[in-house]
Amino acid sequence: MRFTKDHEWVLVEGDTALVGISAYAADALGDVVFVELPEVGKTVNQGDSFAVVESVKAASDVYAPISGEVIAANDELSGSPEIINAAPEGTGWLAKIKLLDAAQVEALMDRDAYEAFLSTL
Amino acid sequence: MADAPNTETLKYTRLYQRHVDLGARMVPFAGYAMPVQYDGVLGEHKWTRAECGLFDVSHMGQARLKGKDAIATLEALTPTDFKVLKAGRQKYSLLLNDNSGILDDLMVSRPEADGLFLVVNAGCKDQDFAYIGRNLKGDTSLEILSDRALLALQGPKAKDVMANIIPAACDMYFMDCGTFIWQGHTVYISRSGYTGEDGFEISVHENQVAELWDALLSDPVVKPIGLGARDSLRLEAGMPLYGHEMDTGYSLAEANLGFAMSKSRLEAGDILGFDRLKPELDGGLTRVRVALKGEAGPPAREGAKILNEAGEEIGYITSGGPSPSAGGLIALGYVPPAFSEVGTKLTWDVRGKAYPCTIVTLPFVKNGYHRKKSA
Numbered sequence: 349m350r351f352t353k354d355h356e357w358v359l360v361e362g363d364t365a366l367v368g369i370s371a372y373a374a375d376a377l378g379d380v381v382f383v384e385l386p387e388v389g390k391t392v393n394q395g396d397s398f399a400v401v402e403s404v405k406a407a408s409d410v411y412a413p414i415s416g417e418v419i420a421a422n423d424e425l426s427g428s429p430e431i432i433n434a435a436p437e438g439t440g441w442l443a444k445i446k447l448l449d450a451a452q453v454e455a456l457m458d459r460d461a462y463e464a465f466l467s468t469l
Numbered sequence: 470m471a472d473a474p475n476t477e478t479l480k481y482t483r484l485y486q487r488h489v490d491l492g493a494r495m496v497p498f499a500g501y502a503m504p505v506q507y508d509g510v511l512g513e514h515k516w517t518r519a520e521c522g523l524f525d526v527s528h529m530g531q532a533r534l535k536g537k538d539a540i541a542t543l544e545a546l547t548p549t550d551f552k553v554l555k556a557g558r559q560k561y562s563l564l565l566n567d568n569s570g571i572l573d574d575l576m577v578s579r580p581e582a583d584g585l586f587l588v589v590n591a592g593c594k595d596q597d598f599a600y601i602g603r604n605l606k607g608d609t610s611l612e613i614l615s616d617r618a619l620l621a622l623q624g625p626k627a628k629d630v631m632a633n634i635i636p637a638a639c640d641m642y643f644m645d646c647g648t649f650i651w652q653g654h655t656v657y658i659s660r661s662g663y664t665g666e667d668g669f670e671i672s673v674h675e676n677q678v679a680e681l682w683d684a685l686l687s688d689p690v691v692k693p694i695g696l697g698a699r700d701s702l703r704l705e706a707g708m709p710l711y712g713h714e715m716d717t718g719y720s721l722a723e724a725n726l727g728f729a730m731s732k733s734r735l736e737a738g739d740i741l742g743f744d745r746l747k748p749e750l751d752g753g754l755t756r757v758r759v760a761l762k763g764e765a766g767p768p769a770r771e772g773a774k775i776l777n778e779a780g781e782e783i784g785y786i787t788s789g790g791p792s793p794s795a796g797g798l799i800a801l802g803y804v805p806p807a808f809s810e811v812g813t814k815l816t817w818d819v820r821g822k823a824y825p826c827t828i829v830t831l832p833f834v835k836n837g838y839h840r841k842k843s844a
Contacts, residue, residue, distance in 0.1 A: 378506060378509055378510055378697070379509050379510055379511040379512075381511075381768065381790075381791045382766075382767045382768060382791070384767060384820070400767070400820070402767055402768060403510070404510040404511060404514075404697060404701055404790055404791060404793070405505075405510065405697055405700070405790070406770075407767070407768075407770065
């Protein structure tokens, strides 16, 4: 699993990748009450706002950690947004993206680097 | 994620360390470091509706107006008749500017026969007290009680908790107030709050607040509740929040706060900015505060547009979010009177998409006040 400084994660499976928000981000947001998922079929560019996660108090943009075509969205989250809090780095994934550029993933932080980054916040 | 706030200039309540030790997430609010949540907003919200929540609201402003002209002083700045406020009673009121714009909302009580006791919003308190101070009549004196802390104990079990701490306070009904002695110290208590539930607000000297907080929290039905749930609770109760549903641009007619205006004051026409207020009260409003309910989709938050069925922008949301207790989505906002009738179908716009909503009556969640005539 790789991480961005905006607290998204990427997990590569072949030529696709699952993406979501980190446990740190989920904890910081608090109780998630609504998730706006990306449209399947849409191509996103790295850094684009491609989903919105809303807590009781606020709406937070989620930025695409990599570029590619959205080939699946986690519809479970529509009915049960609290999954994001329960398992942000697992069943709380947001979307599956078909990779355009594997080098983008390589440039992201691994878990050790991300933990080190969190300790500076 | 936003960067950590600059905390250098923040003020702290006497309970700051208690909040941190309880695992609260502290945020800057009205110049104070305050707990926004402990375990989580949803859980804290539901706990308060079912059990009992304890809130540190020591950032709010407290003051006492004394002297035989105190009532005249306060009446000149508000739309409320305080001559009829008996000792042991409390009233909701509004501090108005010359144009009948709302400078703040406040609670005014008479815990003792002498003097009026005021509780105002934290973010407005300096301006409020300066404004009142500039407008003192006759022998009135304004004493700012900056050494008093304020706790709110709210929820259906608040009375059971209070019965073990200050039992005499349980004899009060909704909007009663009084002076009580706790551990040898004077406390002012009102039976009111900002959640829609039965409960108490307790003004205690800051030197005793930690001890009182601990005593209240030692009851297993009591949990500490942060400002996040305080906001969602007040929204469900339909209560306006200064800076959102109210500011100096709004009159009490627009904000639908006519209950803060006494009939005698309306008849006398001696309310600040009456030239503006009167025609609005007589049907000349261009916008009025309403309650809206939606069923699905994202919450409509402050600033979201309200659209009519033709998709035209007719108003805006001032507060909104999910309703943990009623379910669905709730909001307060402003629309022209023609669209304010209960049952009117509208939409609100979130990120460019229109979602259906309906004008409903307040409150969103039935209140639990301990009224004298309640069964």
